Amino acid sequence: MKKWSLIIIVAAILGLAAAYIIGQILPNMRTSNSNTEVDITDPALIKKGEYVARTADCVACHTTLEGETYAGGLPMLTPLGAIYSTNITPDQETGIGNYSFYDFKNAVKHGVSPDNKALYPAMPYPSYQLMPDEDVAAMYAFFMSDVEPVNQPNLQSELPPVANWRWPLAYWQVLFDPKRDFVPETDNELLTRGQYLVEGPGHCGSCHTDRGIGFQEIALSNADSDEYLSGAVIDGWRAKSIRGEHRGLGTWTTEELNDFFKTGRTDTTAAFGAMAEVVEHSTQYMTDYDINAMSSYLKTLTPAPNKEKALSEKKDITTQKLLDGDYDSRGAILYAEYCQVCHRADGQGVARIFPALDGNSAIYSNKADSVLQITLSGGRMPETEHDRMAFTMPEFSNLSDADVAEVVNYVRNSWTNQAPEINVDDVVKMRAFLAKKPKTSTDIAPDLSIDATEEGAN
Structure with missing residues (x-):
């Protein structure tokens, strides 16, 4: 009996060691080298990068209440404890000032840090991977040249031991963040742009799509499932379904959505919670064309499954x-x-x-x-x-x-x-x-x- 117990223990240790070694290798298989040379002093590229960063809503997650812009430290609650957003200012000691474009791209699009560690999926890299390298290069120029460096060390997560190990996240990435490219649903230019913004940099699914057992979005696109954007609870808010049923966007017009994205309110409704931050930091700065593209695309989505397309009439008494x-x-x-x-x-x-x-x-x-x-x-x-x-x-x-x-x-x-x-x-x-x-x-x-x-x- 002792012999078999020893064999089981040794096998378990070897298995864990093998899993650890493979977990260290897997991130390398996600990253992609790049010969792209980015002129971080190019004013036009910096301006474009500022706009791309707005569409990606970077400021909302990487800025705390009354904190320095992009300096990180915003807590994000998980069932196991809080994790904190990082400093993405160009400070060379505590921020991303020493990042090459290769480092920046792999963090943004593939969820891999320069020291080859998997990033927590609170960073919406499953959506950002759809962004073309040209847009990521523009963001890199913006962050390196136009953002004020802030010396503010990153905070350690509050996850308990074992749960805070990074190498198992590499397996999460294999399971739930497969490599994919943007696939337009239509040849309509406006709708394609809207689909890209919603599915890619806007990462709307991060809040409006339910999560699975591994805290993964159960669908990353409308092509995956009509559960995509069908609503979820995040940070105690109900991020409503933004599909076509009555409790979703069924009663909204495209014009109302445009107004909402631009101003955070309509004649009857107003944004609150996380959506208020999206409007305040992101969508209000977007062009009218891009806002209309998002609204128009969202209005093409069919009702979510097992939800009422319309509610029965009720008299107001x-x-x-x-x-x-x-x-x-x-x-x-x-x-x-x-x-x-x-x-x-x-x-x-x-x-x-x-x-x-x-x-x-x-x-x-x-x-x-x-x-x-x-x-x-x-x-x-x-x-x-x-x-x-x-x-x-x-x-x-x-x-x-x-x-x-x-x-x-x-x-x-x-x-x-x-x-x-x-x-x-x-x-x-x-x-x-x-x-x-x-x-x-x-x-x-x-x-x-x-x-x-x-x-x-x-």
Whole structure:
């Protein structure tokens, strides 16, 4: 028995050693050499790189609240602990100042660092690998020549031992990030550009596509599956489906999407959470053509599987009751006390100021995570040059768990809205999550903002 135990132990050690050695080799098989010479002083190339970096939304993840731009340190929560974004300023000691273009390209497109280690897939290299080398070269010129160097050491992850080993990530990359090229779905130039931006640098699937057992996106393109962009929960927000069903983008027009990407709001809705940061740091700077390309492409996506293409009609009996002072539930009383002054008795809010609650697909989503989070923690609209003020939603964490559940259920099922009800346990879980979650820029209101009592979203 002892002999067999020893054999098993030795075999296990040898197997682990072999896996480790192979895990050290695998990243080399992903990288690609490059003879491309990048003139990092070329003004036109730098300008192009700045725009490409906007389309890739680099600043949102690599900048902390009140931190130096691109200096990293933003915590990203995982089930096992936080990992932190890195310093991508051209500082030679703590940033990427010593990166060659080859190093930069392999990190961005292939998820491999200069010391041949696999990067965490929080970096959306499965999407960035679709970017042509010319665009990556332009980004390299921008980061090396136009970004201010910041000496700020990178933070170690909070993952526990074993889970923080890097070499197993090489196997993750083999399994879940196969080499692929951009394959247009159509020969229409506008739609092809939109598909590329959504699938590639925009990495929309990173938030809007559900994750599998290995924390991989279950689909990387529409060609893979119609589960692509069908919605997911990330950082406690419900990144809604952006496909064609009713709870997705079925009720949106292309023009509304264009307005939303450019300004972070429409006459009835407003961005919040991570999407507010996308608008504030990325999409508001994109050309009208690129914005229209993304919107037009998204509107071609068919409804997600097993989701209602349309909801049954529901008569609004809420408005008159509120106007009559007929508060027939605890939720109605809470709504009248805390919400009605901004969002009105009819739930329609005020155009471009206080988002509508009735008919807002973020409100009646099957999962109430976003409504719960913004009710408990508040937030603000993105700041853009297109609207004079970024209005805010104050937090209502002072309400009891039972009252939060009551008012959220009331809003999600009043007027014409129809949504599954939540319970007190859902509120408790969200409070516990928020207690651990770090603040981001869109959680903090600027000094000149005006408070609102609820905030809708895309």
